[in-house]
Amino acid sequence: MAFEGLSERLQKTFSKLRGKGKVTEADVKEMMREVRLALLEADVNFDVTKTFIKKIRERAVGSEVLDSLTPAQQIIKIVNEELTQIMGTSAVSLNKAPKIPTIIMLVGLQGAGKTTSAGKLARYLKDEKRARPLFIAADVYRPAAVEQLKTIGQQIDVPVYEEGTTASPVDIVQRGLQQAQENKNDYVLIDTAGRLEIDDQLMDELSQIKALAQPNEILLVVDSMTGQAATHVAEGFNQRLDLTGVILTKLDGDTRGGAALSIRAVTGKPIKFIGSGEKLAALEVFHPERMANRILG
Numbered sequence: 001m002a003f004e005g006l007s008e009r010l011q012k013t014f015s016k017l018r019g020k021g022k023v024t025e026a027d028v029k030e031m032m033r034e035v036r037l038a039l040l041e042a043d044v045n046f047d048v049t050k051t052f053i054k055k056i057r058e059r060a061v062g063s064e065v066l067d068s069l070t071p072a073q074q075i076i077k078i079v080n081e082e083l084t085q086i087m088g089t090s091a092v093s094l095n096k097a098p099k100i101p102t103i104i105m106l107v108g109l110q111g112a113g114k115t116t117s118a119g120k121l122a123r124y125l126k127d128e129k130r131a132r133p134l135f136i137a138a139d140v141y142r143p144a145a146v147e148q149l150k151t152i153g154q155q156i157d158v159p160v161y162e163e164g165t166t167a168s169p170v171d172i173v174q175r176g177l178q179q180a181q182e183n184k185n186d187y188v189l190i191d192t193a194g195r196l197e198i199d200d201q202l203m204d205e206l207s208q209i210k211a212l213a214q215p216n217e218i219l220l221v222v223d224s225m226t227g228q229a230a231t232h233v234a235e236g237f238n239q240r241l242d243l244t245g246v247i248l249t250k251l252d253g254d255t256r257g258g259a260a261l262s263i264r265a266v267t268g269k270p271i272k273f274i275g276s277g278e279k280l281a282a283l284e285v286f287h288p289e290r291m292a293n294r295i296l297g
């Protein structure tokens with residue numbers, strides 16, 4: 001399960017405090033050392049960890065804790081609040097265009113779960129918002145991607161605008177958007193190409209698609225299993241494309257949690273959804289406070 005290591009370590013650290021009637025500054029210092037190690041081991045970004053520990057320490061040596069009759073609970077409450085804070089405080093909903101269609105562009109590295117997440121998002125929009133989405137298949141470098149999107153489209157009854165793999169992605173997007181106008185689709189989901197790593201050619205193409213489509217959302221799909229690398233990827237994409245949010249995938253696996261805890265703090269962009277399985281129903285709105293509760297058990 002995701003966060004298992006981090007969760008266990010934090011709980012063990014706090015359980016040492018539980019029996020204590022009073023907590024001293026030395027206790028707090030020792031505990032902070034353990035929390036710091038637990039976060040770094042969970043692959044949380046170094047600077048994020050440092051800032052987090054500083055904040056907790058400042059609060060934990062205050063009267064809120066040291067004079068409290070239940071210091072352990074107070075400290076856990078503070079850690080919970082600060083964990084929630086670094087993940088963004090509260091859920092952030094999808095942007096919506098004032099006039100249809102709302103255009104959502106999905107970007108990310110190959111294998112992150114972009115095409116699958118496009119399917120999950122379309123299903124979510126249909127179910128939750130009674131939307132009539134259209135997919136645009138703009139990943140022309142991986143031939144299987146177009147077929148994969150068509151299969152997903154059939155499963156959830158969402159049309160796919162595609163031109164195979166020979167036309168240019170920018171042209172495909174342009175014609176796809178025309179089709180959406182004609183069909184009065186209220187949402188358009190653009191599945192773009194991925195690469196094994198960030199490169200200029202990919203970023204140029206994505207920038208061109210962005211300039212043409214002027215999307216309301218540019219969501220980065222990123223694999224939580226890759227830890228720190230996921231945070232670097234998010235930084236790279238955000239610098240070039242100014243993302244509006246993130247979909248963090250594969251949280252059903254045994255990810256250590258670093259990406260979930262670092263991305264918001266490093267990029268300033270919210271995680272909007274999390275992927276929790278391969279099925280199209282396995283998409284959840286990201287709630288920072290629920291995630292913090294889950295980590296602290």
Ligand code: GDP
Binds near residue numbers: 117
């Ligand atoms: P793309 O190259 O980014 O378009 O990636 P795909 O959508 O093809 O996904 C790559 C693999 O990751 C596929 O086997 C998906 O089933 C799997 N996948 C995507 N999202 C999740 C998730 O949230 N959990 C799990 N366990 N697998 C996922």
